[in-house]
Amino acid sequence: MAKAHVYQRDHVNTDEIIPARYLNTDDTAELAKHCMEDLDAEFVKKCGAGDVIVCGDDFGCGSSREHAVWAIQGARVGAVIAHSFARIFYRNCINCGFYPIELAGAIDKINDGDELDIDYEAGTIDNKSQGKTIQFTPLPDFALEIIHDGGLLEHIKKK
Amino acid sequence: MPMTITEKILARAAGKTSIRAGDLINAKIDMIMCHDVTTPPAITMLKEHGIDNVFDPEKIVVTPDHFQPAKDIKSAELHKRLDQWAKEKKIRYYYKLGRAGVCHALLPEQGHIRPGEVIVGGDSHTCTYGAFGAFSTGIGSTDLAAAIATGILWFKVPASMKFVLTGSLPKGVYSKDVILEVIRRIGTDGALYRAMEFTGPALKEMSMEARMTITNMAIEAGGKNGIIGFDETTKAYLNGRLKGKTEYTVFESDPDARYVHEDTVDCSKLEPIVAFPHLPSGGRPISQCAGKVMDQAYIGSCTNGRIEDLRIAAEILKDTEVRIRTIVVPATPEIWKQALDEGLAEIFYEAGCVVSAPTCGACLGGFMGILAEGERCISTTNRNFVGRMGHPRSEVYLASPAIAAASAIEGKLADPRKYL
Numbered sequence: 001m002a003k004a005h006v007y008q009r010d011h012v013n014t015d016e017i018i019p020a021r022y023l024n025t026d027d028t029a030e031l032a033k034h035c036m037e038d039l040d041a042e043f044v045k046k047c048g049a050g051d052v053i054v055c056g057d058d059f060g061c062g063s064s065r066e067h068a069v070w071a072i073q074g075a076r077v078g079a080v081i082a083h084s085f086a087r088i089f090y091r092n093c094i095n096c097g098f099y100p101i102e103l104a105g106a107i108d109k110i111n112d113g114d115e116l117d118i119d120y121e122a123g124t125i126d127n128k129s130q131g132k133t134i135q136f137t138p139l140p141d142f143a144l145e146i147i148h149d150g151g152l153l154e155h156i157k158k159k
Numbered sequence: 160m161p162m163t164i165t166e167k168i169l170a171r172a173a174g175k176t177s178i179r180a181g182d183l184i185n186a187k188i189d190m191i192m193c194h195d196v197t198t199p200p201a202i203t204m205l206k207e208h209g210i211d212n213v214f215d216p217e218k219i220v221v222t223p224d225h226f227q228p229a230k231d232i233k234s235a236e237l238h239k240r241l242d243q244w245a246k247e248k249k250i251r252y253y254y255k256l257g258r259a260g261v262c263h264a265l266l267p268e269q270g271h272i273r274p275g276e277v278i279v280g281g282d283s284h285t286c287t288y289g290a291f292g293a294f295s296t297g298i299g300s301t302d303l304a305a306a307i308a309t310g311i312l313w314f315k316v317p318a319s320m321k322f323v324l325t326g327s328l329p330k331g332v333y334s335k336d337v338i339l340e341v342i343r344r345i346g347t348d349g350a351l352y353r354a355m356e357f358t359g360p361a362l363k364e365m366s367m368e369a370r371m372t373i374t375n376m377a378i379e380a381g382g383k384n385g386i387i388g389f390d391e392t393t394k395a396y397l398n399g400r401l402k403g404k405t406e407y408t409v410f411e412s413d414p415d416a417r418y419v420h421e422d423t424v425d426c427s428k429l430e431p432i433v434a435f436p437h438l439p440s441g442g443r444p445i446s447q448c449a450g451k452v453m454d455q456a457y458i459g460s461c462t463n464g465r466i467e468d469l470r471i472a473a474e475i476l477k478d479t480e481v482r483i484r485t486i487v488v489p490a491t492p493e494i495w496k497q498a499l500d501e502g503l504a505e506i507f508y509e510a511g512c513v514v515s516a517p518t519c520g521a522c523l524g525g526f527m528g529i530l531a532e533g534e535r536c537i538s539t540t541n542r543n544f545v546g547r548m549g550h551p552r553s554e555v556y557l558a559s560p561a562i563a564a565a566s567a568i569e570g571k572l573a574d575p576r577k578y579l
């Protein structure tokens with residue numbers, strides 16, 4: 001079961017997810033300590049393993065730094081659910097084997113603290129707290145393949 | 160089938176005669192840009208996956224820029240990893256300290272950008288190179304690793320948006336104001352997953368430097384790439400400058416190509432614009448915001464750290480004195496030298512500015528001009544996100560070098576037109 005951390009925000013950018021002052025390292029454990037720091041300094045303390053970040057439009061806009069995805073993965077976040085994602089961030093997620101869930105109206109359908117059960121294959125989010133099941137469109141097959149292989153480089157190696 | 164310039168370049172790179180927006184393609188990469196933040200992790204990934212080869216050491220340009228000269232031990236370690244790899248792989252175009260500069264200013268200046276090519280770089284503002292009629296986009300470290308090893312990347316062909324720039328820019332108004340106006344209109348995700356094509360008579364009057372300021376900020380509207388067609392100005396810039404291959408293919412959009420959005424910007428009607436925190440879409444005409452008190456002015460970056468930008472700033476700063484901390488950062492060593500030779504550095508010195516070595520530095524809140532809590536900076540850079548140049552409660556205001564210079568003199572947002 002994953003707990004939702006909802007930010008009623010559009011355009012949460014890569015500088016908020018991992019500020020550039022920490023980009024002098026690519027160590028995931030180190031980056032994870034500062035995940036979401038400029039948006040919510042308490043995030044890392046609050047986030048349990050597998051928890052989910054929920055946001056509005058254009059999540060991950062800004063820099064191409066994959067450090068943003070590594071920080072989120074390192075903080076043991078299970079998924080990010082957003083109305084929409086910025087292009088490079090979205091691509092970086094898939095390349096790192098991390099599932100970005102695009103869901104229109106996410107911040108209206110999910111409340112902060114809701115308990116969620118996500119079925120990535122079926123494209124459903126079971127919102128246990130509200131007793132509702134929400135559908136989302138699963139990723140296209142080629143992206144799923146990359147995620148299943150554990151990221152783009154594993155995928156290339158396999159091929 | 161009619162195609163846009165972006166579609167034609169991608170079709171060529173995918174070995175197809177025709178493609179359309181939405182198609183998934185595997186494109187051959189012609190050039191890769193590597194810098195000190197995103198490339199070291201890519202190198203490590205390649206090593207870890209045992210696919211440690213480089214597809215073509217002639218098609219990779221390496222320049223440390225974000226934290227160079229190294230700002231601390233950790234960034235020195237990044238530089239060391241980059242250096243060892245570039246030497247080991249015999250990367251032909253490796254710019255070391257003294258020749259290195261802000262990537263998106265350096266690559267075109269040193270003749271690495273050719274029209275019609277597919278260029279990727281481990282940096283979101285790689286879209287800058289679209290000013291040369293190339294398809295160019297930013298990628299993360301994993302994509303970068305894949306591109307370095309294989310020379311091929313998958314892309315979804317973006318739908319194109321067309322922005323027709325008409326009229327002549329009035330005095331004191333520059334290409335920076337044009338792009339801030341476009342982003343103000345469509346928002347920071349107005350071009351998400353799309354190609355932003357700029358065309359129209361106003362571009363004819365713009366230098367390559369000015370055009371690069373426009374394509375540089377395509378990503379600030381969420382765009383996959385920004386692109387401007389080839390013309391005599393492009394040709395003149397490239398002439399004698401290209402390194403390696405000197406031939407290139409010119410593509411242009413068909414007159415009946417498909418666009419998902421079309422808009423016209425009458426440049427003659429524009430005022431100088433300042434984008435307020437914390438989004439690049441927060442543009443306001445200077446007449447409505449002059450007077451807001453600033454603590455620092457920053458003139459530099461891949462958006463506006465080129466020689467033309469420094470000339471504009473110097474024209475305004477000549478025989479005056481700045482009231483706030485003013486940092487001028489020539490984007491490359493060549494620009495730095497030009498600023499010296501043309502007497503611009505002296506003007507900056509006399510006015511009380513500091514002129515730094517080429518670096519990304521404070522643009523991304525790295526070093527060399529970090530903001531304290533509550534401070535405000537008028538900056539010629541491209542991003543004013545929360546914490547971008549320092550403390551999460553500091554503020555960045557984006558504008559042209561002219562506004563930055565005028566504001567430096569007054570210590571508050573100021574209209575540059577009275578100084579011209």
Ligand code: SF4
Nearest residue numbers: 261460461519522523
């Ligand atoms: S100057 Fe700023 S925006 Fe440009 S590449 Fe450097 S950090 Fe990025």
